[in-house]
Amino acid sequence: xxxxxQAQTEISVVEKEDVTLDCVYETRDTTYYLFWYKQPPxxxxxxxxxRNSFDEQNEISGRYSWNFQKSTSSxxxxxxxxxxxxxxxxxxxxxxxxRRALTFGSGTRLQVQP
Amino acid sequence: SxxxxxxxxxxxxxxxxxxxxxxxxEGTSNPNLYWYRQAAGRGxxxxxxxxxxxQISSEVPQNLSASRPQDRxxxxxxxxxxxxxxxxxxxxxxxxxxxxxAFFGQGTRLTVV
Numbered sequence: 012x013x014x015x016x017q018a019q020t021e022i023s024v025v026e027k028e029d030v031t032l033d034c035v036y037e038t039r040d041t042t043y044y045l046f047w048y049k050q051p052p053x054x055x056x057x058x059x060x061x062r063n064s065f066d067e068q069n070e071i072s073g074r075y076s077w078n079f080q081k082s083t084s085s086x087x088x089x090x091x092x093x094x095x096x097x098x099x100x101x102x103x104x105x106x107x108x109x110r111r112a113l114t115f116g117s118g119t120r121l122q123v124q125p
Numbered sequence: 126s127x128x129x130x131x132x133x134x135x136x137x138x139x140x141x142x143x144x145x146x147x148x149x150x151e152g153t154s155n156p157n158l159y160w161y162r163q164a165a166g167r168g169x170x171x172x173x174x175x176x177x178x179x180q181i182s183s184e185v186p187q188n189l190s191a192s193r194p195q196d197r198x199x200x201x202x203x204x205x206x207x208x209x210x211x212x213x214x215x216x217x218x219x220x221x222x223x224x225x226x227a228f229f230g231q232g233t234r235l236t237v238v
Contacts, residue, residue, distance in 0.1 A: 117168035
């Protein structure tokens with residue numbers, strides 16, 4: 012069975028600090044996909060990134076970067092120089108052949124203080 | 126481009142009343158469709174998903190049902206709401222190919238009183 016764990020329930024940082032959101036997953040498949048979503052106060056989930064299990068290269072998009080490590084079953088998300096607009100709940104999710112829908116973690120609420 | 130519409134945005138219903146939430150997708154064909162529920166301060170729980178018209182899979186036993194009368198229409202229903210049905214309901218779609226990202230509607234905040 013699939014499982015996604017986001018151990019950090021809530022993180023509070025001051026603007027311009029770097030912050031890393033942790034995500035640990037469990038799956039029996041060798042082929043799987045990992046995702047990150049952002050849920051701002053408006054409630055709609057916004058897709059951020061998808062990575063497949065064969066691509067362990069880190070990815071950077073502006074102030075966002077993702078670190079995928081198969082050895083530790085982790086897919087962590089770092090925001091560099093955080094801004095108030097980054098305040099949201101962030102969800103990590105997993106998709107594998109055993110299930111047609113995404114399995115989500117419980118989310119991490121990030122609060123960026125000015 | 127693809128868009129997903131979900132309505133209503135907010136809803137307050139008395140216990141025992143029926144429920145109907147509707148979701149439609151535009152700009153794509155044969156999408157996979159999903160209903161998730163998010164209880165206050167918690168993660169997303171998959172309620173139903175559908176890979177085609179009339180094909181509904183239920184993830185957890187509950188007081189709700191889903192239907193897909195048309196290719197791009199997904200409806201969440203209940204005959205009699207319970208207090209525990211309160212929550213934030215999100216509709217989503219994904220490409221019919223497996224392991225693709227899902228795109229979400231704006232959600233319906235349901236309060237059962």
